[in-house]
Amino acid sequence: xxxxxPAAIAVTGLRKSYGDKVVLDGIDLAIxxxxxxxxxxxxxxxxxxxxxxxSTLVNAASGEARILGRDVTREPDAVRDxxxxxxxxxxxxxxxxxxxxxxxxxxxxxxxxxxSRRRTAELLQQFDLTxxxxxxxxxxxxxxxxxxxxxxxxxxxxxxxxxxxxTTGLDPRSRRGMWQIIRDLAAGGVTIFLTTQYLEEADxxxxxxxxxxxxxLVAQGTPDxxxxxxxxxxxxxxxxxxxxxxxxxxxxxxxARDESSLAIQVPNDGSVRSLRALLDQLDHASVEVTSLSxxxxxxxxVFLALTGQPDRERTTAR
Ligand SMILES: Nc1ncnc2c1ncn2[C@@H]1O[C@H](COP(=O)(O)OP(=O)(O)O)[C@@H](O)[C@H]1O
Ligand SMILES: [Mg+2]
Numbered sequence: 001x002x003x004x005x006p007a008a009i010a011v012t013g014l015r016k017s018y019g020d021k022v023v024l025d026g027i028d029l030a031i032x033x034x035x036x037x038x039x040x041x042x043x044x045x046x047x048x049x050x051x052x053x054x055s056t057l058v059n060a061a062s063g064e065a066r067i068l069g070r071d072v073t074r075e076p077d078a079v080r081d082x083x084x085x086x087x088x089x090x091x092x093x094x095x096x097x098x099x100x101x102x103x104x105x106x107x108x109x110x111x112x113x114x115x116s117r118r119r120t121a122e123l124l125q126q127f128d129l130t131x132x133x134x135x136x137x138x139x140x141x142x143x144x145x146x147x148x149x150x151x152x153x154x155x156x157x158x159x160x161x162x163x164x165x166x167t168t169g170l171d172p173r174s175r176r177g178m179w180q181i182i183r184d185l186a187a188g189g190v191t192i193f194l195t196t197q198y199l200e201e202a203d204x205x206x207x208x209x210x211x212x213x214x215x216x217l218v219a220q221g222t223p224d225x226x227x228x229x230x231x232x233x234x235x236x237x238x239x240x241x242x243x244x245x246x247x248x249x250x251x252x253x254x255x256a257r258d259e260s261s262l263a264i265q266v267p268n269d270g271s272v273r274s275l276r277a278l279l280d281q282l283d284h285a286s287v288e289v290t291s292l293s294x295x296x297x298x299x300x301x302v303f304l305a306l307t308g309q310p311d312r313e314r315t316t317a318r
Contacts, residue, residue, distance in 0.1 A: 008191035010029070011029040012065075013063035013186065016046075023215050024049055024053075024193075026216070026270060029210065030219075034190070035191060036186045039193070040302070041197070041211060041212070045212040046214075048196035050195075051162045053072065054193065055083055055085045056080055056098060056211055082089060082155045083159075084154060084161045085153060085164075086152075090146070094137045094138040096136065098133045098134075098148050099133040099134060102124070106119060109156040111155070121256075126149040141174070147178070150181065161194070162193045163182070166194055192205075198227075199301075201262050203223040208222060211302060213306070225267070233268060233297045234295050235295070236263055236264070236293045237289050248289070249264060251253070272295050
């Protein structure tokens with residue numbers, strides 16, 4: 001590579017099949033160092049397969065992938081020295097304590113006793129696990145186990161981290177905690193490659209998002225660029241009085257309306273500015289709204305916008 005700052009992760013034409021099933025059908029990616037990248041897609045899209053190939057666990061059928069300039073197929077050991085992986089399924093041993101799990105990783109990375117003690121203490125502190133360090137991981141909450149899992153990934157000070165669905169199954173508070181940890185890591189210069197099924201998560205965290213559907217990238221861009229593709233965001237206005245409902249329907253230019261429930265849907269990106277504009281408009285016309293709720297575009301909206309159909313697997317799963 002001749003470029004002065006090669007992409008932290010550079011992928012061209014990545015393909016993978018299992019038997020007759022094409023899982024990845026030509027993936028191209030370029031992810032800058034120190035940024036957060038989110039691979040967004042429903043169940044079965046090929047997210048984990050992508051992570052497995054980029055982290056040298058599985059070989060691609062064709063294509064090329066480099067991590068900080070190192071080829072994942074030809075230089076797997078060099079790549080492994082640069083990366084950390086937190087899989088979709090936890091690497092935590094439930095029979096061991098948090099401390100013991102971390103010690104195991106320190107041994108794997110050949111840290112000597114002093115370095116091991118220092119690094120594991122640092123990580124326990126950073127992930128708020130010091131108080132439970134000597135308890136078996138089986139007694140940990142889901143959020144604590146995820147934090148331990150990530151702490152284990154960080155023992156070797158990786159420069160690139162793969163996080164496969166890091167917040168799936170976490171309660172909202174633990175999820176926000178994990179988001180903050182991920183942001184802090186990126187602020188420290190680590191490149192983050194995460195997968196998620198949640199548009200909101202990608203939106204919250206990522207500098208760049210790619211949408212994976214049936215092994216193909218159907219869109220790439222910043223969160224804002226993607227959301228502009230998605231017309232699903234709207235505000236729902238609820239009325240108690242049929243006259244107010246009729247009046248509002250006229251005031252707001254041809255909105256989607258539901259006569260039976262006296263509700264109106266107005267396209268809106270949910271930003272403070274556009275909400276204020278909507279409220280001002282209603283205020284000016286003296287329309288009495290009973291309640292208002294904001295609906296952000298979700299993954300189904302993305303797929304509807306990009307592929308013309310909601311993802312079936314996901315739709316039926318809900
Ligand atoms: N080892 C494997 N053998 C056969 N099929 C697999 C294997 N791993 C994944 N697949 C298939 O590849 C597709 C993509 O899987 P995966 O990468 O796990 O998707 P995601 O992580 O987005 O849910 C799925 O249809 C899955 O069944
Ligand atoms: Mg997966």
